[in-house]
Amino acid sequence: MSLxxxxxxxxxxxxxxxxTTKDAAQQAVQFTDLxxxxxxxxxxxxxxxxxxxxTANINRAMDDLDYLQNLNTAINGLVNxxxxx
Amino acid sequence: xKILIIIPALLLSGCAxxxxxxxxxxxxxxxxxxxxxxEIRYDAHLYKQNCQDITQSKSNAxxxxxxxxxxMMFTQHLPHDRDIQTASVELDKMxxxxxxxxxxxxxxxxxxxxxxxxxxxxxAETIQKSTGSKPR
Numbered sequence: 001m002s003l004x005x006x007x008x009x010x011x012x013x014x015x016x017x018x019x020t021t022k023d024a025a026q027q028a029v030q031f032t033d034l035x036x037x038x039x040x041x042x043x044x045x046x047x048x049x050x051x052x053x054x055t056a057n058i059n060r061a062m063d064d065l066d067y068l069q070n071l072n073t074a075i076n077g078l079v080n081x082x083x084x085x
Numbered sequence: 086x087k088i089l090i091i092i093p094a095l096l097l098s099g100c101a102x103x104x105x106x107x108x109x110x111x112x113x114x115x116x117x118x119x120x121x122x123x124e125i126r127y128d129a130h131l132y133k134q135n136c137q138d139i140t141q142s143k144s145n146a147x148x149x150x151x152x153x154x155x156x157m158m159f160t161q162h163l164p165h166d167r168d169i170q171t172a173s174v175e176l177d178k179m180x181x182x183x184x185x186x187x188x189x190x191x192x193x194x195x196x197x198x199x200x201x202x203x204x205x206x207x208x209a210e211t212i213q214k215s216t217g218s219k220p221r
Contacts, residue, residue: 031200039196040194041191041194041197043186044186044193047185047201048197048200048201048204050178051179051201054178055175055204055207057172058176058208058211058212061168062168062211062212064168065168065169066215067105068105068108069109069218069219071106072110072112072220075106075110076110
């Protein structure tokens with residue numbers, strides 16, 4: 001795949017409904033632009049792209065935590081309901 | 086009566102959901118965890134303003150990675166804390182990436198330095214938000 005193909009793929013990700021994917025694609029585009037403009041070196045570009053993956057992993061973990069928090073609220077609600085019954 | 090309502094509801098949804106339910110029911114807010122991640126966010130916020138001074142910035146990057154590493158070790162064996170453990174490992178890798186660049190002997194651009202500290206600051210804030218809303 002060429003650079004152009006990857007850029008087209010990134011453009012598709014930019015219109016994703018999933019926030020984590022969309023944010024990662026936005027960052028990737030920003031870093032690619034900086035690299036193309038010569039503002040960051042190749043090694044720096046690779047490291048920043050790694051950060052994009054790390055950020056996506058953190059966002060996914062925090063989404064899971066939010067889900068657990070909602071579950072916690074639901075379970076406590078059920079316990080309270082059962083206690084009142 | 087409690088059991089009559091809760092157990093069938095959990096069993097209906099399978100083992101994965103049961104594990105999640107246990108995790109969700111037992112997880113608790115941890116003051117120290119919140120404090121450490123807030124410090125990481127605050128330090129990264131301050132350090133991104135010193136990227137022009139390479140010597141100072143290298144020291145800042147090392148100091149920040151010491152803190153992200155401490156955060157990772159702090160959460161490592163906390164029970165019912167799997168998501169913060171995952172996030173702390175990623176945050177530490179991010180901070181290590183900047184230290185590695187300074188240690189490589191190659192020039193580190195100001196743009197890169199600022200983005201790295203900003204990435205750490207933003208991700209620390211994401212973790213802070215989630216850890217702060219854990220049940221008391």
